[in-house]
Amino acid sequence: xxxxxxxxxxxxxxxxxxxxxxxxxxxxxxxxxxxxxxxxxxxxxxxxxxxxxxxxxxxxxxxxxxxxxxxxxxxxxxxxxxxxxxxxxxxxxxxxxxxxxxxxxxxxxxxxxxxxxxxxxxxxxxxxxxxxxxxxxxxxxxxxxxxxxxxxxxxxxxxxxxxxxxxxxxxxxxxxxxxxxxxxxxxxxxxxxxxxxxxxxxxxxxxxxxxxxxxxxxxxxxxxxxxxxxxxxxxxxxxxxxxxxxxxxxxxxxxxxxxxxxxxxxxxxxxxxxxxxxxxx
Amino acid sequence: xxxxxxxxxxxxxxxxxxxxxxxxxxxxxxxxxxxxxxxxxxxxxxxxxxxxxxxxxxxxxxxxxxxxxxxxxxxxxxxxxxxxxxxxxxxxxxxxxxxxxxxxxxxxxxxxxxxxxxxxxxxxxxxxxxxxxxxxxxxxxxxxxxxxxxxxxxxxxxxxxxxxxxxxxxxxxxxxxxxxxxxxxxxxxxxxxxxxxxxxxxxxxxxxxxxxxxxxxxxxxxxxxxxxxxxxxxxxxxxxxxxxxxxxxxxxxxxxxxxxxxxxxxxxxxxxxxxxxxxxxxxxxxxxxxxxxxxxxxxxxxxxxxxxxxxxxxxxxxxxxxxxxxxxxxxxxxxxxxxxxxxxxxxxxxxxxxxxxxxxxxxxxxxxxxxxxxxxxxxxxxxxxxxxxxxxxxxxxxxxxxxxxxxxxxxxxxxxxxxxxxxxxxxxxxxxxxxxxxxxxxxxxxxxxxxxxxxxxxxxxxxxxxxxxxxxxxxxxxxxxxxxxxxxxxxxxxxxxxxxxxxxxxxxxxxxxxxxxxxxxxxxxxxxxxxxxxxxxxxxxxxxxxxxxxxxxxxxxxxxxxxxxxxxxxxxxxxxxxx
Numbered sequence: 001x002x003x004x005x006x007x008x009x010x011x012x013x014x015x016x017x018x019x020x021x022x023x024x025x026x027x028x029x030x031x032x033x034x035x036x037x038x039x040x041x042x043x044x045x046x047x048x049x050x051x052x053x054x055x056x057x058x059x060x061x062x063x064x065x066x067x068x069x070x071x072x073x074x075x076x077x078x079x080x081x082x083x084x085x086x087x088x089x090x091x092x093x094x095x096x097x098x099x100x101x102x103x104x105x106x107x108x109x110x111x112x113x114x115x116x117x118x119x120x121x122x123x124x125x126x127x128x129x130x131x132x133x134x135x136x137x138x139x140x141x142x143x144x145x146x147x148x149x150x151x152x153x154x155x156x157x158x159x160x161x162x163x164x165x166x167x168x169x170x171x172x173x174x175x176x177x178x179x180x181x182x183x184x185x186x187x188x189x190x191x192x193x194x195x196x197x198x199x200x201x202x203x204x205x206x207x208x209x210x211x212x213x214x215x216x217x218x219x220x221x222x223x224x225x226x227x228x229x230x231x232x233x234x235x236x237x238x239x240x241x242x243x244x245x246x247x248x249x250x251x252x253x254x255x256x257x258x259x260x261x262x263x264x265x266x267x268x269x270x271x272x273x274x275x276x277x278x279x280x281x
Numbered sequence: 282x283x284x285x286x287x288x289x290x291x292x293x294x295x296x297x298x299x300x301x302x303x304x305x306x307x308x309x310x311x312x313x314x315x316x317x318x319x320x321x322x323x324x325x326x327x328x329x330x331x332x333x334x335x336x337x338x339x340x341x342x343x344x345x346x347x348x349x350x351x352x353x354x355x356x357x358x359x360x361x362x363x364x365x366x367x368x369x370x371x372x373x374x375x376x377x378x379x380x381x382x383x384x385x386x387x388x389x390x391x392x393x394x395x396x397x398x399x400x401x402x403x404x405x406x407x408x409x410x411x412x413x414x415x416x417x418x419x420x421x422x423x424x425x426x427x428x429x430x431x432x433x434x435x436x437x438x439x440x441x442x443x444x445x446x447x448x449x450x451x452x453x454x455x456x457x458x459x460x461x462x463x464x465x466x467x468x469x470x471x472x473x474x475x476x477x478x479x480x481x482x483x484x485x486x487x488x489x490x491x492x493x494x495x496x497x498x499x500x501x502x503x504x505x506x507x508x509x510x511x512x513x514x515x516x517x518x519x520x521x522x523x524x525x526x527x528x529x530x531x532x533x534x535x536x537x538x539x540x541x542x543x544x545x546x547x548x549x550x551x552x553x554x555x556x557x558x559x560x561x562x563x564x565x566x567x568x569x570x571x572x573x574x575x576x577x578x579x580x581x582x583x584x585x586x587x588x589x590x591x592x593x594x595x596x597x598x599x600x601x602x603x604x605x606x607x608x609x610x611x612x613x614x615x616x617x618x619x620x621x622x623x624x625x626x627x628x629x630x631x632x633x634x635x636x637x638x639x640x641x642x643x644x645x646x647x648x649x650x651x652x653x654x655x656x657x658x659x660x661x662x663x664x665x666x667x668x669x670x671x672x673x674x675x676x677x678x679x680x681x682x683x684x685x686x687x688x689x690x691x692x693x694x695x696x697x698x699x700x701x702x703x704x705x706x707x708x709x710x711x712x713x714x715x716x717x718x719x720x721x722x723x724x725x726x727x728x729x730x731x732x733x734x735x736x737x738x739x740x741x742x743x744x745x746x747x748x749x750x751x752x753x754x755x756x757x758x759x760x761x762x763x764x765x766x767x768x769x770x771x772x773x774x775x776x777x778x779x780x781x782x783x784x785x786x787x788x789x790x791x792x793x794x795x796x797x798x799x800x801x802x803x804x805x806x807x808x809x810x811x812x813x814x815x816x817x818x819x820x821x822x823x824x825x826x827x828x829x830x831x832x833x834x835x836x837x838x839x840x841x842x843x844x845x846x847x848x849x850x851x852x853x854x855x856x857x858x859x860x
């Protein structure tokens with residue numbers, strides 16, 4: 001929905017990439033809790049809306065703790081072999097290849113199952129033996145070999161409690177095996193900091209963006225199944241840094257992904273225009 | 282007998298309505314759902330909704346946004362609460378203005394992370410509030426101490442203490458706004474003619490709003506009044522012009538072109554009221570009485586019987602009900618890696634070959650099987666909004682219980698994206714059967730819908746047969762549904778003028794049979810058991826849920842059974858046709 005706005009030359013970016021763990025700005029005690037659970041080998045359940053930093057937290061912690069990270073995006077057609085491993089045919093011979101869960105268990109890394117409720121129960125049954133006192137993986141395909149979890153192994157899963165339909169709920173037996181961390185959207189100051197850090201955008205547009213997000217999160221629109229996440233704010237800010245106007249950037253990155261309803265889109269665009277503090281108005 | 286499409290009755294909040302985007306803005310600032318209405322008094326808020334008056338009609342888009350945001354911010358910081366309003370009783374207009382200014386200044390500070398920069402700048406620049414007060418009480422005391430206060434800019438709006446008080450007492454808010462008059466009937470229609478006074482007030486408003494407007498509020502007023510003005514001096518005849526028109530499309534079975542609506546409906550309706558006529562079964566003569574009952578579908582008027590409960594996200598009861606509803610009316614979807622099924626799952630088959638080559642026992646699940654999913658199910662919820670035969674006192678509580686059930690059920694259906702509608706119904710004689718829209722099939726189940734539901738007050742009687750026939754017709758008209766369910770929530774007792782005892786039971790039973798024959802499963806849901814329920818609906822055709830917690834457990838088996846019966850009958854009919 002780009003209008004006839006001309007792309008202005010991009011604003012100068014603040015700093016280049018620094019070496020070190022991926023940037024994560026702590027909001028509450030989540031880093032502390034995660035680290036404590038990691039050192040004890042306890043599995044972690046990250047709960048929160050999409051785009052609030054769950055994956056970024058895991059990446060940050062994996063780097064900080066010096067462990068390898070194996071991420072799996074769960075979906076309905078996933079099977080147990082996608083996690084555990086399978087035989088593959090190479091040049092007429094069969095060879096066993098470890099799946100991400102098995103690799104993490106062997107290496108002592110972190111296995112991160114993103115959106116775990118999307119997977120069917122029979123696909124993730126394998127995690128049960130890893131998450132209780134046994135701390136081992138059973139590979140029946142290899143003839144019942146058990147792989148004990150190496151030191152440092154940790155299972156992390158995430159899910160979005162608000163979005164799921166009632167069908168897709170985590171079973172109590174799975175939930176209770178884990179330490180849960182509730183993540184939400186950060187406070188306005190922290191959110192501003194995150195946007196500045198991630199994109200290099202400074203000044204009034206950052207404030208407008210964060211205010212807009214606050215407003216959207218408060219608004220009543222049952223058609224909005226999800227609300228403006230930090231991730232969409234960062235996208236919008238990136239577009240602005242690239243030279244796009246505020247309204248166009250927000251429409252493309254925030255409003256349009258949220259809904260297909262024409263009426264709602266029109267309302268959102270009007271809202272965006274109201275929140276822009278520009279010279280033109 | 283021409284067929285015309287009923288013009289959509291104008292109402293605030295509809296799809297083509299210029300105020301919809303402003304409503305979103307209002308709720309964003311207020312932090313809760315806000316309903317916008319049009320009214321006669323200057324723009325104000327009662328703490329729960331915002332009424333836009335003729336002063337807003339001349340404003341441009343931008344100014345209307347500022348106005349709405351200003352009023353919404355008052356709502357957000359709690360300026361419009363009865364205790365504070367009490368302090369300002371009898372105060373001068375200067376005090377009111379000062380209070381508004383102080384409160385807007387306070388809102389500016391408390392909502393600084395939410396209010397857009399433009400509004401914040403205007404408050405700073407134009408209102409001259411140097412230090413923000415700490416509470417609304419402090420603002421009230423500050424305002425009382427002031428003798429003179431300057432005029433406020435147009436975008437601030439006004440203070441209307443009466444409306445706040447009224448809202449708090451849960452009395453009918455403001456005298457019905459023009460919008461409500463235009464789209465609904467008064468609940469207690471005794472008079473046949475429009476009051477002479479009313480007529481006078483309405484025409485004054487019309488004069489005020491005569492100009493061409495570009496702003497959203499002006500256009501909204503014109504939309505709303507436009508239908509009336511184009512009809513000239515009131516409603517003329519029956520089946521023409523501003524009276525009654527038929528819906529387009531195939532007429533429902535049993536409905537004939539409308540030839541009569543009760544005079545009350547005709548006189549006060551200023552836009553089209555969609556009406557249908559249905560037969561009734563006379564058990565004595567053993568035949569239908571053709572064109573016996575008239576059913577009208579309307580929007581409920583804004584009378585607030587009870588304060589609407591706080592808007593909220595899905596409750597646990599709704600989740601439980603939704604979960605149990607998933608088990609009803611399944612349809613079949615493909616499921617890979619099954620032991621058997623109509624197709625081969627290629628991935629699984631390849632894995633099998635690989636396993637064989639590796640010398641390992643293969644997984645035999647190489648088919649694409651079938652998996653249960655929720656089918657295309659359409660549900661019409663009919664809430665009995667009448668006084669029970671057992672007397673008005675108990676009826677209010679009973680109605681409230683039924684309303685809670687309807688609310689939870691509708692919420693659960695909405696969460697599952699089921700094609701559903703919720704209407705309340707009541708009757709006063711065979712000519713006056715009313716369906717009051719809380720949520721139409723194409724509407725969203727949102728704050729406005731819940732407000733309509735919670736604004737209902739029970740009155741009238743229950744001519745069940747007519748209600749069932751019309752409900753069946755509505756459901757049957759919805760295209761593309763595999764299963765159709767009509768759920769009547771109420772005490773299930775049929776009673777009306779000339780409609781009682783054996784006659785009523787027989788007609789209701791007949792209507793139920795007709796519905797089932799057309800593939801619509803009918804069930805009743807009540808908060809209390811009764812013999813009438815059992816007789817009319819059968820043991821399997823109704824369930825009793827004393828509170829929403831029990832609803833989940835009761836509703837799924839009830840619906841499954843009812844749909845099963847209907848499917849069985851459909852199968853039988855098909856067999857009969859073939860043989």
